[in-house]
Amino acid sequence: xxxxxxxxxxxxxxxxxxxxxxxxxxxxxxxxxxxxxxxxxxxxxxxxxxxxxxxxxxxxxxxxxxxxxxxxxxxxxxxxxxxxxxxxxxxxxxxxxxxxxxxxxxxxxxxxxxxxxxxxxxxxxxxxxxxxxxxxxxxxxxxxxxxxxxxxxxxxxxxxxxxxxxxxxxxxxxxxxxxxxxxxxxxxxxxxxxxxxxxxxxxxxxxxxxxxxxxxxxxxxxxxxxxxxxxxxxxxxxxxxxxxxxxxxxxxxxxxxxxxxxxxxxxxxxxxxxxxxxxxxxxxxxxxxxxxxxxxxxxxxxxxxxxxxxxxxxxxxxxxxxxxxxxxxxxxxxxxxxxxxxxxxxxxxxxxxxxxxxxxxxxxxxxxxxxxxxxxxxxxxxxxxxxxxxxxxxxxxxxxxxxxxxxxxxxxxxxxxxxxxxxxxxxxxxxxxxxxxxxxxxxxxxxxxxxxxxxxxxxxxxxxxxxxxxxxxxxxxxxxxxxxxxxxxxxxxxxxxxxxxxxxxxxxxxxxxxxxxxxxxxxxxxxxxxxxxxxxxxxxxxxxxxxxxxxxxxxxxxxxxxxxxxxxxxxxxxxxxxxxxxxxxxxxxxx
Amino acid sequence: xxxxxxxxxxxxxxxxxxxxxxxxxxxxxxxxxxxxxxxxxxxxxxxxxxxxxxxxxxxxxxxxxxxxxxxxxxxxxxxxxxxxxxxxxxxxxxxxxxxxxxxxxxxxxxxxxxxxxxxxxxxxxxxxxxxxxxxxxxxxxxxxxxxxxxxxxxxxxxxxxxxxxxxxxxxxxxxxxxxxxxxxxxxxxxxxxxxxxxxxxxxxxxxxxxxxxxxxxxxxxxxxxxxxxxxxxxxxxxxxxxxxxxxxxxxxxxxxxxxxxxxxxxxxxxxxxxxxxxxxxxxxxxxxxxxxxxxxxxxxxxxxxxxxx
Numbered sequence: 001x002x003x004x005x006x007x008x009x010x011x012x013x014x015x016x017x018x019x020x021x022x023x024x025x026x027x028x029x030x031x032x033x034x035x036x037x038x039x040x041x042x043x044x045x046x047x048x049x050x051x052x053x054x055x056x057x058x059x060x061x062x063x064x065x066x067x068x069x070x071x072x073x074x075x076x077x078x079x080x081x082x083x084x085x086x087x088x089x090x091x092x093x094x095x096x097x098x099x100x101x102x103x104x105x106x107x108x109x110x111x112x113x114x115x116x117x118x119x120x121x122x123x124x125x126x127x128x129x130x131x132x133x134x135x136x137x138x139x140x141x142x143x144x145x146x147x148x149x150x151x152x153x154x155x156x157x158x159x160x161x162x163x164x165x166x167x168x169x170x171x172x173x174x175x176x177x178x179x180x181x182x183x184x185x186x187x188x189x190x191x192x193x194x195x196x197x198x199x200x201x202x203x204x205x206x207x208x209x210x211x212x213x214x215x216x217x218x219x220x221x222x223x224x225x226x227x228x229x230x231x232x233x234x235x236x237x238x239x240x241x242x243x244x245x246x247x248x249x250x251x252x253x254x255x256x257x258x259x260x261x262x263x264x265x266x267x268x269x270x271x272x273x274x275x276x277x278x279x280x281x282x283x284x285x286x287x288x289x290x291x292x293x294x295x296x297x298x299x300x301x302x303x304x305x306x307x308x309x310x311x312x313x314x315x316x317x318x319x320x321x322x323x324x325x326x327x328x329x330x331x332x333x334x335x336x337x338x339x340x341x342x343x344x345x346x347x348x349x350x351x352x353x354x355x356x357x358x359x360x361x362x363x364x365x366x367x368x369x370x371x372x373x374x375x376x377x378x379x380x381x382x383x384x385x386x387x388x389x390x391x392x393x394x395x396x397x398x399x400x401x402x403x404x405x406x407x408x409x410x411x412x413x414x415x416x417x418x419x420x421x422x423x424x425x426x427x428x429x430x431x432x433x434x435x436x437x438x439x440x441x442x443x444x445x446x447x448x449x450x451x452x453x454x455x456x457x458x459x460x461x462x463x464x465x466x467x468x469x470x471x472x473x474x475x476x477x478x479x480x481x482x483x484x485x486x487x488x489x490x491x492x493x494x495x496x497x498x499x500x501x502x503x504x505x506x507x508x509x510x511x512x513x514x515x516x517x518x519x520x521x522x523x524x525x526x527x528x529x530x531x532x533x534x535x536x537x538x539x540x541x542x543x544x545x546x547x548x549x550x551x552x553x554x555x556x557x558x559x560x561x562x563x564x565x566x567x568x569x570x571x572x573x574x575x576x577x578x579x580x581x582x583x584x585x586x587x588x589x590x591x
Numbered sequence: 592x593x594x595x596x597x598x599x600x601x602x603x604x605x606x607x608x609x610x611x612x613x614x615x616x617x618x619x620x621x622x623x624x625x626x627x628x629x630x631x632x633x634x635x636x637x638x639x640x641x642x643x644x645x646x647x648x649x650x651x652x653x654x655x656x657x658x659x660x661x662x663x664x665x666x667x668x669x670x671x672x673x674x675x676x677x678x679x680x681x682x683x684x685x686x687x688x689x690x691x692x693x694x695x696x697x698x699x700x701x702x703x704x705x706x707x708x709x710x711x712x713x714x715x716x717x718x719x720x721x722x723x724x725x726x727x728x729x730x731x732x733x734x735x736x737x738x739x740x741x742x743x744x745x746x747x748x749x750x751x752x753x754x755x756x757x758x759x760x761x762x763x764x765x766x767x768x769x770x771x772x773x774x775x776x777x778x779x780x781x782x783x784x785x786x787x788x789x790x791x792x793x794x795x796x797x798x799x800x801x802x803x804x805x806x807x808x809x810x811x812x813x814x815x816x817x818x819x820x821x822x823x824x825x826x827x828x829x830x831x832x833x834x835x836x837x838x839x840x841x842x843x844x845x846x847x848x849x850x851x852x853x854x855x856x857x858x859x860x861x862x863x864x865x866x867x868x869x870x871x872x873x874x875x876x877x878x879x880x881x882x883x884x885x886x887x888x889x890x891x892x893x894x895x896x897x898x899x900x
Contacts, residue, residue: 055799083805090802103793106812108819108892117811118801153892169801 005071006031006209007052007177012066014047014056014233021047021061022233031071031176034203034210036224036241038217038256040471041442044233045213049179052211053096054078054086070094072176092122095170099182101162105154112138112150115169122173137168140205141198159335160191167198174206181213188334188498190560193542196223215471217260218501218544221245229253241548259473261501263543267524268483270508270585271327288361289459289492290323290346290379295355297338297345301567310570315341317516317566318576319355323460326486328493330507330524332500332539338516339496343462346494347379348372360459377407380453384465386445390437396423397433400448404455422451427481443474447481454485462494467502479506500543504528509585512536515563517577522586532588534561595888603881610873614866615658644669670864672856677867681852685871687757688837688848694763695770696829703775704814704821707782711790712809714783722779729776738769738843755845766844770837774828781824785817792816819891826883833875 007029014022022044029035037045050056052068068078072093081089090096098104106114115134119125125133131150138146141164154162163183170178180199184192200223203210212224220227220241227244229237229252237250248254297316316338323329333339345352348364357365364375380403383389390399397419404410410418420430426447428440437445446466453461463482467475483506485491497503503510504524511521512535520533531537538560564574577589642648644657661677670677710722745752745765753762789795790813798812799805838850845851849868856864888894 053800055796058799059796087802087804090800092802096800098793098797100793104797106794106798106816108815108890109812110892117798117803121802155893166797169797 004031008069010067013064014051015064016061025235027228029209031209032207034212034224036220036227037213038227039230043230045230046181049181091118092173093175094177095175096179097166097170097183100186101166107154110151111165115172118172137172141168159187163195177209179211189542217546221546221548222544245548259476260546263501267504268508270523287325289325291358292321293356295319296353297341298353314516314566314574317574319518323492326490328495328507330503330510331496332503333513337513339513340464343464377456378458379460380458382449382453382463382466385469386449392437395434400451401455407456409456426451442470446478460492464496519589526586599881599884603877670861672859672861677863684849684852691766694767698771699774703778704782707779708786710783711786726776726779729772734769734773735839737772741765766840770840782821785820789813789817822886830876830879
């Protein structure tokens with residue numbers, strides 16, 4: 001792939017205030033080539049993208065030094081251009097797509113108009129001609145029913161379709177260079193696979209260069225020709241993807257590769273059916289902590305003025321599961337499948353419409369909130385976003401011991417000692433008890449959340465996407481901590497995630513959720529090696545493989561089952577698929 | 592959209608019925624209705640007429656019916672003082688009030704929106720600070736103080752503007768400014784905050800990445816989104832103004848509007864007029880709220896779900 005050069009970056013140095021975000025960065029990108037810019041948060045990869053667009057000044061940054069030459073007619077030196085001249089380049093010769101298509105699209109402007117805007121700006125199209133061109137742009141990115149979508153708004157589309165609209169907008173004027181900043185990070189794996197495939201196809205069609213920014217080694221292997229690895233704003237490695245994957249030279253690259261979740265890397269062995277799992281845990285080691293039977297959660301959906309036309313959204317439709325002491329059950333599924341609703345219903349943060357939930361042998365479904373309170377001690381939750389789930393105004397000592405104080409596990413006098421002990425157990429410094437949440441990094445905050453959950457010595461911790469917001473290397477440390485705590489205390493984890501590779505790493509058993517039901521469940525290795533349900537197979541096929549040799553000759557993901565209608569008028573119920581036994585502990589739904 | 596509009600209208604009608612009933616009971620709960628409704632200083636003959644008209648010697652149910660009948664015959668009762676149908680008295684006052692309210696709203700929008708947007712865009716420079724200082728001043732100065740100050744300077748000392756009544760166009764200047772000042776201050780602050788929220792959004796970056804000029808980004812994408820939150824405040828402020836805000840201003844400038852009428856009838860214990868005046872104001876608030884509801888749905892496609900589903 002030694003095409004004519006399209007973009008040449010030299011000596012690029014960027015700063016936000018006094019902080020230098022990128023230092024002396026240089027790379028080049030050929031026409032028709034895909035270059036991946038890889039790094040963890042804070043590596044300066046997004047700042048680089050914004051600098052090429054010359055939008056970094058708008059975001060509070062500064063172009064300190066460097067040259068960015070864009071080849072073409074006419075050749076341009078981007079670093080020396082005025083904002084006025086840059087406006088004719090943006091959206092025309094260089095386009096950009098962003099991570100979160102929901103927030104990147106204007107929520108109150110029809111989608112078609114947002115695309116027409118680019119065409120009007122750069123190609124002088126107006127009225128019916130602009131609309132026709134917008135429709136073509138929608139069709140080019142394979143948006144079904146393009147004409148109707150022109151008049152719709154962002155909230156009416158699924159995440160995958162929204163990202164397609166973003167891509168349509170970016171490619172409307174056939175740019176020479178597309179900058180894609182984590183374009184699939186916010187999407188489900190199956191959608192991610194489709195969007196990656198789309199970008200690849202369109203790149204060949206339009207012969208454009210793609211600068212692909214990502215933290216995900218799997219995605220790099222899937223899409224890029226060459227890669228540049230960034231760390232703290234400095235380039236640590238550069239080369240063709242195959243070479244770097246086969247022979248990573250920098251220690252940091254090797255660390256990133258080792259930390260990247262890799263499907264098929266092995267799962268914890270299932271716990272024995274009976275008897276102690278380890279001598280320390282005693283005879284009750286495999287006793288049942290949580291048992292859920294036919295759990296259903298329904299939401300009322302308001303539809304217009306007529307009160308008798310009650311419609312229900314069946315978010316969870318008959319979920320049963322069992323979790324034993326010292327065990328981790330991984331609950332996987334795509335966004336909207338109901339996995340977080342299951343978690344909240346188990347904790348009785350929302351009331352289930354039907355079903356039984358038993359905690360340590362006691363049914364808690366019917367308990368009043370007063371009677372439930374002592375049982376709340378036994379089940380704690382860790383949320384996805386450690387930035388939003390810690391009160392910014394409380395010092396750590398209060399943050400991590402609050403549940404213990406509520407349940408009378410600790411007296412106010414003993415809070416500091418307990419906090420220090422908890423911090424040590426989650427691998428933080430005991431003397432940071434007086435600090436506040438904002439003084440910790442993302443990974444450290446998630447450790448604080450785990451410490452808070454541990455403070456009441458619960459039997460069960462529900463972890464809802466606990467590492468999805470973290471960098472891969474940090475995520476690995478956090479899951480390792482969870483496994484260690486499990487070995488030491490026999491904790492049961494309900495581990496909810498959309499990331500199959502992470503779930504494989506931590507779970508003894510997994511349950512695959514689809515459209516509000518569990519469609520397949522069993523020992524992790526067994527389900528992943530011999531998936532029976534078409535949805536499980538589809539999910540597995542969509543996971544990016546961090547190995548360029550294998551990912552290039554992959555088959556496209558098989559089509560999934562037709563999803564059942566979950567929004568139904570009142571007495572109607574969606575069908576429930578009975579589970580049938582495949583082998584000892586492996587069950588699959590008939591659909 | 593049509594269903595939503597119907598829903599809004601229905602809710603409005605229901606609220607109004609509740610208010611009418613509440614007004615009826617409130618004016619009757621505080622003592623003997625005969626003493627309360629029929630004030631002092633009337634001849635016994637007039638007393639009889641009014642007692643019969645309002646069925647004050649009957650049961651509360653029949654009184655309520657008589658009260659409601661006043662709405663049906665379109666007169667809404669008879670003023671004790673002027674001996675004219677209440678509806679005629681209020682109708683005389685409606686237009687002058689609107690004449691004051693509409694220019695004040697126009698002035699507010701024309702001044703506050705640009706200032707608020709400028710204050711948000713130039714939040715770090717002196718322009719933003721200057722605008723916000725002036726807005727804060729406007730917030731802190733009560734409107735009667737401003738009115739008296741203007742009268743002293745513009746009318747008394749310089750003798751440029753007339754003070755009393757609504758005779759000529761010049762008469763409008765001071766009352767309009769007085770009425771708009773507080774609104775401008777509030778709306779400028781609010782517009783700035785709403786714009787600040789919007790300026791940091793991802794779609795603004797997308798708009799810039801398309802190559803749009805900064806003014807197109809801010810007005811076409813920013814203001815359009817901020818308008819949803821701004822609308823709610825504009826609606827509340829106008830409703831507040833229609834309800835009570837104009838009372839002070841109309842009294843100071845002897846403006847023959849509803850506010851002035853309310854104050855006078857309260858002082859003269861002309862309860863039928865007061866009652867209907869209060870109901871008119873309530874209706875005005877309801878109408879403004881309903882309009883805001885509808886404007887909301889127009890401005891925010893996410894609220895038009897009923898149409899999509």
